[in-house]
Amino acid sequence: QVQLVESGGGLVHTGGSLRLSCAASGSIFAIKTMGWHRQAPGKQRERVARITSSGTTNYADSVKGRFTISLDRAKNTTYLQMNGLKPEDTAAYYCNGDVTVLEGIVQVTSEYWGQGTQVTVSS
Numbered sequence: 001q002v003q004l005v006e007s008g009g010g011l012v013h014t015g016g017s018l019r020l021s022c023a024a025s026g027s028i029f030a031i032k033t034m035g036w037h038r039q040a041p042g043k044q045r046e047r048v049a050r051i052t053s054s055g056t057t058n059y060a061d062s063v064k065g066r067f068t069i070s071l072d073r074a075k076n077t078t079y080l081q082m083n084g085l086k087p088e089d090t091a092a093y094y095c096n097g098d099v100t101v102l103e104g105i106v107q108v109t110s111e112y113w114g115q116g117t118q119v120t121v122s123s
Contacts, residue, residue, distance in 0.1 A: 002026035002112045006095045009117030012085055016121070020080040022095030022114055032098040032109055034071055034078040038091035038119075048093070049080060062088070085121045092116040 008020040024031065035050035049069035050058045057069055068081040078095065095114040100107050 001101050002028060002099050004095045004097060004112050004114035006114045006117040009119045011120045013122050014086060016085050017083045018119060020093055020117060022078045024076040024097060024099060027101050028076055028099055029102045029107060030100040031076060032100060034097040036080045037094045040091040087121045087123045090121050092118050
């Protein structure tokens with residue numbers, strides 16, 4: 001029904017910037033919330049940022065002031081602008097979203113996940 005595809009990961013030096021993109025495709029009626037999670041080797045997955053359809057954002061303390069999440073509802077795409085990257089930001093970054101589809105005329109909201117994109121920050 002819905003697929004999320006991330007892009008924009010890569011290798012940067014400490015202090016560099018990357019912009020991750022997550023494009024949702026399928027029979028999308030509306031996007032309720034979208035977010036980014038990350039998982040480093042040997043670590044649990046943690047939520048990095050979240051944005052609601054109304055524009056409310058939340059960030060992990062570790063990325064506040066450095067990362068910015070945005071949502072282009074017309075393009076069904078969320079972005080994570082990452083500035084001032086640190087080695088501890090190295091992880092696989094996963095996009096997720098609570099997306100509403102229509103089943104007949106009934107609105108059904110489900111959570112979807114992307115496959116991830118790797119971000120590596122060298123010291």
